[in-house]
Amino acid sequence: MASYKQLTAQLEKLHKEVAAAREKEIAQAIADIKQKIAEYDLTAEELGFAKTRTAASKGAAVAKYRNPKTGETWSGRGRSPGWLAGKNRDRYLIDA
CATH class of the missing domain: 4.10.430 (H-NS DNA Binding Protein)
Incomplete structure (x- = not known):
């Protein structure tokens, strides 16, 4: 059976691998999304990102x-x- 030190070292290594894999996949997802936005000439409003209202626009x-x-x-x-x-x-x- 592995010791506590060995297991924590393995856990730390896995955390680093998870973080690296996540960064890589996020970068690829962002690139894919940007490509689709450019391909279809989409706007933020069309994607459901409505402009935020300011407090002044709410009225008194x-x-x-x-x-x-x-x-x-x-x-x-x-x-x-x-x-x-x-x-x-x-x-x-x-x-x-």
């Missing part, structure tokens, strides 16, 4: 809560404002 959120004393509003998104902390939010709901 509609206010759900209003502080009657100051008129401050909060949409219900993000961190709760200090004037609403520990209070019943239902009392501050804006009637739609």
Whole structure:
């Protein structure tokens, strides 16, 4: 039976072989994909890689809560404002 040292050495060798095989196969897959993209003149959108939307493109959120004393509003998104902390939010709901 192999010793612990021998087995760990074998394991390390296998890890290196796995990493090398993975790198080689990934490189080949990328080359194949690039060739198909060029061959069919595909775009990122056609492949399902839609452009990401920025926060500005989402638009402003509609206010759900209003502080009657100051008129401050909060949409219900993000961190709760200090004037609403520990209070019943239902009392501050804006009637739609």
